[in-house]
Amino acid sequence: MTAHRRIIAYPTPELMADAVAERTLLTLSGLLAEPGRDRVDIAVTGGTDGTAILRAIAGSELLDIVDWSHVHVWWGDERFVAADSPERNAVGAREALLDGLVEAGRMTEAQIHEMPADRRPASAVAAASADENAEALAAAAADYQRELVAELGDRPSLDIAMFGLGPDGHFASLFPDLPQVTMDDPSVLVTGVADSPKLPPLRLTFTVPMIANSERTWICASREKKADAVAVTFLGHADPHAPASFAAARTDLLWLTDRAAASLVC
Numbered sequence: 249m250t251a252h253r254r255i256i257a258y259p260t261p262e263l264m265a266d267a268v269a270e271r272t273l274l275t276l277s278g279l280l281a282e283p284g285r286d287r288v289d290i291a292v293t294g295g296t297d298g299t300a301i302l303r304a305i306a307g308s309e310l311l312d313i314v315d316w317s318h319v320h321v322w323w324g325d326e327r328f329v330a331a332d333s334p335e336r337n338a339v340g341a342r343e344a345l346l347d348g349l350v351e352a353g354r355m356t357e358a359q360i361h362e363m364p365a366d367r368r369p370a371s372a373v374a375a376a377s378a379d380e381n382a383e384a385l386a387a388a389a390a391d392y393q394r395e396l397v398a399e400l401g402d403r404p405s406l407d408i409a410m411f412g413l414g415p416d417g418h419f420a421s422l423f424p425d426l427p428q429v430t431m432d433d434p435s436v437l438v439t440g441v442a443d444s445p446k447l448p449p450l451r452l453t454f455t456v457p458m459i460a461n462s463e464r465t466w467i468c469a470s471r472e473k474k475a476d477a478v479a480v481t482f483l484g485h486a487d488p489h490a491p492a493s494f495a496a497a498r499t500d501l502l503w504l505t506d507r508a509a510a511s512l513v514c
């Protein structure tokens with residue numbers, strides 16, 4: 249079953265980040281209160297809005313309502329660069345939220361499921377051919393898919409999959425008119441991108457089938473520069489030129505925005 253899409257527009261980018269943070273914390277704590285539940289799984293994202301939301305979670309008065317020892321964190325996409333590169337979405341998420349939770353003893357590293365980094369020496373990356381890059385990306389995508397299946401079973405379903413939205417309508421690392429957007433084989437959960445128009449060029453991303461099997465998929469966007477992207481993705485359906493129009497979820501499919509980003513829709 250696919251959820252109906254809804255949009256909620258908050259007055260400012262700051263209130264949007266606070267509201268998504270509180271929605272996240274309330275959802276995680278509510279799920280953990282279900283009888284028999286021993287874990288919740290959330291995919292986070294990078295970019296301005298994604299990182300602002302993680303900072304808002306870290307600073308929220310509701311942070312402590314969640315028992316973080318049962319929360320597993322994943323990424324819906326990642327830049328395929330060295331593990332310590334500031335370009336990594338995981339590095340930004342750790343600085344914004346996760347390092348604090350680990351240092352306070354509230355989470356362990358085993359609960360943080362980063363997408364693989366590019367382990368090749370910088371000189372090898374600089375000299376790599378297109379085939380070598382494709383091979384490295386395919387191996388990394390297969391590794392992350394194996395981790396998802398090992399942790400969550402053959403048909404992994406995240407409790408929350410959170411994404412930012414690019415001004416071009418991309419979400420995760422699914423970029424307009426690139427072949428990854430229309431990959432619909434349900435057995436392929438993670439794939440590589442070798443020519444991302446948003447730098448860096450090498451990336452890993454969930455596929456649409458992986459995203460669509462999430463219980464909740466939330467597309468987060470703020471500011472006027474995202475207004476066109478919000479309109480074409482929220483109002484459109486399965487348009488390869490507006491990748492987030494492929495967003496889907498099992499129970500809850502939301503565009504969470506500020507008023508400026510929603511101005512062409514509501």
Ligand SMILES: O=C(O)[C@H](O)[C@@H](O)[C@H](O)[C@H](O)COP(=O)(O)O
Pocket residue numbers: 293294295296297298325326327337411412413414415418419420421446
């Ligand atoms: O690795 C990335 O770049 C992201 O995962 C990407 O999908 C991001 O979330 C959007 O581009 C929105 O980014 P902004 O909020 O910075 O516009």
